[in-house]
Amino acid sequence: MKLFNADGLGEKVLRRFAGGTSRRGMLARIGVALVAAPVFPLLPVSRAEAAKPDRSPESKTVFARNAQTTDDTKCDYWRYCAIDGSLCTCSGGGIHSCPPGAEPSPVSWVGTCINPDDGKAYLIAYRDCCGKSFANKCNCDGSDRETQLYTQQLNNDIIWCFGTKSMEYHCSTAVMVGAA
């Protein structure tokens, strides 16, 4: 299984930016990214880890208490605690795979979900699959720790097809990042 590599992802995103910008423009963008640290979508990983989520039984939401681990085509599958959109598992893709012809977004919003089998919290990246029309199959709207537009990286209403050839939204995956 391919592990999440924050450095590699960062390099990929920066190379995309670099390919379409001058050096001065690139520096300006990095500057903006540093200034805009609270909204830069790679940083939620470290921010979420720094937050040290409460793993006690009392922290379990109504979603976590009713989640299951066997059917990833259902909205109550444990990783979907903060997903919003059409499940790629219902439209020719998988839990971390896009359907044929779609392109995964390199950036995403994130959620912290509890696996009921071990009771532990995991960081999940909800990467959109892009470049095809809305799949509109198995639509789900999880809202655990989901916030508003001023904390974009934790909002699941935004179309997160950044860094892809097309920003047309097709469906959403729920990629394991690691233990929260």
Place this chain on the structure above:
Amino acid sequence: MKSAAQNFRLSAALRFAAATALGAVALVSASAHAGTVSTEPEESTVNSIPAPKPSWFFVQRGFVLPGTAIYDSATGKYVAQIETATLGDLAIDPNGKYYYSAETHWTRRIHGTRQDYISVYDSTTLKFEGDIDIPGRILVGGREHNFIVSDDGKTGYIYNFSPVSSVNIVDFAKRKFVKSFELPGCADLILNPGVGLAALCSDGSLAAIDLTGGKVDITRTDPFFSATTDPIFDNVQYDKAKGQVVMMSYTGLVYTAKLGAKPTVGAPFSLQEAAGLRKAEAKPLDLNWYPGGGQPTALHRASGHLFVLMHAGEYWTHKDGASEIWDVDLAARKVVKRIAVEGHPTVLNVTQEASPKLIVVAEGEGQGAGSGFAGTAQVIDPATGEIKHSIKDAGSGLVQLAN
């Protein structure tokens, strides 16, 4: 012996003759009853509509359906459709002359070159008058504060997230893009008279954005809410006359901020305590009443009454539809009425008439939550709770008003 084809032709001819004869009889009969039927050839015409009325409401059709439907809350009747796009944002000229639609398309449907622009429509003919290119806009929909117009109607502000957070400014008089500026860590644009704009920020503060000089000057209040533990809903309520904004948090804390160069935020009060109940907690396993939905609050500015979509449940259910609307007297800090509603609406607004009407919309049935199909809109009298009109297939997105 006749072939089957001949039999078919014969019977078909007989049926045609009979139908023609019956039709002629029916026509004569109808003519006899209706008097004279004009046989003058008619011309195809195009209707027009009045400038937006205080009783009108504007419903975005939803996530998968383009167009914004205009309804009259006085009659429940459909007026017309404004040509807006999916994931588009509608802004209404405060002078009532134009509708502005912020939208995004690609030159080859879903690929090719991305194009972001504002389409301008005359408010009475709904004819397309032109468009204004902008460098980008956020693709999200369902928010009142991603595309706003200044109180004089001359300037438009469009929020962009690329994923760098910024604002585009458009001059509507010249129909030109003016400039953009970066807005790190903040979103939800609010008019800030005499200053420029205000916005909510991820550190739990309110930003004042001074646009009066050549350089954009952004300052922030001290943090007053937690953007991750008890966030404030995006769709805040702006009151021009009082120069203030009314905000609602997930747990039901009601904040009021006086706008200006240095906004001041008053102490919040608990919606549940205002209703004589226990204050809600920002953690699960606490069964209480919570605000919820995409557009959960609406302010009747003249009376200072805030209406809120409420549901019973636990924390982190802030997208759930409502089973009640709470009527809050902001000055008294009291919930003065609780109105039961059906269909679990997630969208709410209130007309600004002397006798206001509540508008609620619930998403239509589709392939699960968020499928974005058009659902039922209801017009409710807040004084009695009576449903005045129920409109099927109205929409599922934002409900906006002209004033």
